[in-house]
Amino acid sequence: MSGLVIIGASYAGVHAGLGARGAGYSGPVTIVTDEQSLPYERPPLSKEFLLREVGEQNLVLRDDAFFAREKIDMLLDQRVTKVDLRARQLALQGGARLNFDKLVIATGSRARRIAIPGAELDGVSYLRTVADGINLRARLVRAAEIVIVGGGFVGLEVASSAAKLGKKVTVIEAASRLLERTASPVVSRFLLDAHAQAGVDVRLGETVVAISGSAGQVAVVDLRSGGRLGADLVVVGIGGIANDELASAAGLNCSNGVVVDEHGCTEVPGIYAAGDCANHYNRFAEDWIRLESVQHAQDHGKTAGLAIADSHQPYDSVPRFWSDQYDLKLQIAGLSGRCDQMVTRGSIEEGRFSVFHYRQGRMVGVDSINKPGDQMVARRLIAAGISLTPAQAADDLFDIKASLKAIDRAVVQSRDMPS
Template sequence: MSGLVVIGASYAGIQAALAARDAGYAEPVTVIADESALPYQRPPLSKDFLLGEIGAQELLMHDEAIFAGKRIELLLGHRVVEIDRSAGRVTSADGAVLAFDSLVIATGSRARRIAISGAELDGVCCLRSIADAVDLKARLGQASEIVIVGGGFIGLEVASSAARLGKRVRVIEAASRLLERAVSPVVSRFLLDRHVRAGVTVKFGTAVSAMIGEGGRVVAVELNGGVRLGADLVVVGIGGIANDELAIAAGLECANGIVVDEHGRTARPGIYAAGDCANHYSRFAEGWIRLESVQHAQDQGAAAGLAIADRHEPYCSVPRFWSDQHDLKLQIVGCAGRSDRTVIRGAIDAGRFSVFNYRHGRLVAVDSINNPADQMVARRLIAAGISPTPDQAEDSSCDLKSLLKPGNKAVA
């Protein structure tokens, strides 16, 4: 029995299955994944779940009854080890074989491991899955000195949670500022100040050269130059790697992820990819890009599912990201890339502002702190290709929504 097979049960895979079914796809739909847990939300793992404010049940994307009602079969705890394109089938590690007419590869990404001495010591952790979060939560309860390697989203969110739990937290970042590739320097400085006020120590421009252990457990990290920092828990957050090995072995084109078009299609008929494992051309990034975000995974997964159901609606969403740290909500829309001008809208001192990023006079991204209203209008402006002038963006009395009305034009 053939039909649609989806490899991966996170946002992209589940959305692809739901979109195909809701668009009228009548053939069997099977989602197969290596994790045994029901499909769950990942963003709360580093925040609410780690703090004990929500439990595992509250992480679930949907109740089992939803999948049953839509005739979507979940095969959980089965790791796919081979895709046979010519035969139209996938094989799992336990020997199970699934035939497919259409296949969606939504294998996501994995945490990048740190390649230094002592990285295998007990107490050196990463955070990607619910199993990681359960383990890290238990360890946080016993730890007192925490070193976080990497000042990216995961590292800063864990730092925020650990600080709230009263732990001594130190962040080691090789770059010159926080979230260097994601936000403007203004936002980086604001976030740094908030972390420092919460008791987090941040060290820039250095790297960890070794993990030091005693009795098989980590007790310190050694920095370049020989400085040692005591640590009974280390969290490594240095980015993700696309899980594209299955696709490579199957002969699919991959380049930092599986190469797909605006419908999630690979160059092989009937085979799609979506989410963290996929690389697509984005007009907002002005190039090929692999995104790791919930919004991207859901929207690209939906585009693939619709194409499978013969309803072709291209994926063209403006990239969006968010992060909760301490009492701050950081939201990002667009791709700042090599922006050459920024203006600030709102009051930094009040903790509610946005940074409008321009490139060659065109609005390309907006970073906001505690300012969801700016994010809503910025999303629509960037999607429509409308750029308020820097003066308009900087003037809080200027109604940016008015630029979206027919007949109104803004030229930066």
């Protein structure tokens, strides 16, 4: 039986199926995943899961009964080895074949491996899947000295969790500041101070050149500066790589991900890609980009699902990111690359502030620490293309929520216009 087949039980894959169903798609829907578990939440893996505040069963997004009600068939522990676009057929490991009318590639991304001597030693760990989380959680119990390679979201969240467990933690970051490509320098400095206060040793402008050990187990990390660090656990968080090999081998256009249009469709009709594995033109970036975030995966997957059901709504979601470290919640709305002006609102000293980013006078992004209200306003303003002036954003007495009235007025006017 053909129908809609989705490769990957990721956020994007699940929401593609649900989006299609919700928009009236009545054909068979099948999600194929090479993992053994039902779709699950990934953000807690570096935080609550490592700290044993939530168990594996608490990560599950939806249970079997839910997918049964939605008439979505789940094929677990089934790896797709080939996509045949001409025959509209998938080859599964073991020899089985699966036909499709429409296909969504939602294969996500994988952790980038570190290519240095000693990278294969036992104790060099990554965190992307629940299996990775189970392995890392067990190792954290036994570890005393932990070296984390990479000062991005994953690295800093694992550092926060490990520090809470009383471990000796060192973070090695090649850039001159934390979250250099994602957050403002103000936020970078604030997080650096927060980790230092928690006892985490952060080395900026430093790289790991080799890992050595004894009897196959990690013991020492060698730094480019000549320093050496003792370590019985090394966690690598240096970004992700799009899982676009199946798509590329099938002949689809791939460039840092599967290239798709505003509806998630590839150049082949009926073939879609969504989430971490897809490269799309983003009006907020004013460029082609590949985004890795939960919100993007959900929204992008839904966009593909709607298109499959012939209910086309172009993808136009404001990029959103978040990270929990200690008692700090970092939230980011928009994309602040190439900004030429920044202003701060709130109190850095009290740990409640936002940084507003501008590009040629237009507000393009907002980073917030423990200021969810600012994020709510920022998302709506950026989506509508409305900017606070830098002076307004920096003035704590200015009511930024009042600016949302302009959006509400525009909505009312559009409804009142004759069709």
